[in-house]
Amino acid sequence: MPVQTVLRMGNPLLLQRAREVMEFNTAELNRLILDMQDTMQAEDGAGLAAPQIGVNLRVVIFGVGQNPRYPDAETVPETILINPVITPVDDTMEEAWEGCLSLPGLRGLVPRYRHIKYSGVNIRGEKFERQASNFHARVVQHECDHLDGILYPQRMKDLKQLAYTDELERP
Numbered sequence: 463m464p465v466q467t468v469l470r471m472g473n474p475l476l477l478q479r480a481r482e483v484m485e486f487n488t489a490e491l492n493r494l495i496l497d498m499q500d501t502m503q504a505e506d507g508a509g510l511a512a513p514q515i516g517v518n519l520r521v522v523i524f525g526v527g528q529n530p531r532y533p534d535a536e537t538v539p540e541t542i543l544i545n546p547v548i549t550p551v552d553d554t555m556e557e558a559w560e561g562c563l564s565l566p567g568l569r570g571l572v573p574r575y576r577h578i579k580y581s582g583v584n585i586r587g588e589k590f591e592r593q594a595s596n597f598h599a600r601v602v603q604h605e606c607d608h609l610d611g612i613l614y615p616q617r618m619k620d621l622k623q624l625a626y627t628d629e630l631e632r633p
């Protein structure tokens with residue numbers, strides 16, 4: 463399946479609220495997921511949301527095994543999450559550096575809930591629920607924000623902490 467172009471910040475399609483998926487086991491949904499998986503893999507992403515390839519539906523995928531972009535990151539299960547709902551478990555927030563395929567080359571320090579529950583349905587329309595903490599929780603919050611037209615700089619407290627990755631890594 464073809465790798466799709468990832469839309470970049472400034473494209474208005476990244477600022478919309480995406481629509482719920484109503485129909486499952488369709489060729490369109492299966493093709494969308496395959497395109498997202500191929501695109502995420504080609505870009506070495508930790509996750510991808512359908513609006514990032516121009517599809518206005520509440521579908522995200524994520525997963526981190528050993529990813530060259532996040533060599534120290536804990537692993538996150540490979541997941542297809544449709545029509546997600548996130549509930550913080552408590553008020554604890556944690557700041558960490560985040561990147562996004564829609565803001566290539568940049569990193570920002572972003573506060574996120576440390577512990578969440580999330581639920582949604584899989585590609586067959588079957589409901590599931592999980593608890594997540596730390597990096598796993600961060601990835602889910604980041605990807606689901608895309609479904610509400612939110613990019614991570616909108617979550618930042620201090621835009622001085624938005625930087626080019628290669629400047630941050632300069633010895």
Ligand code: NI
Pocket residue numbers: 561562563564604605608
């Ligand atoms: Ni992103």
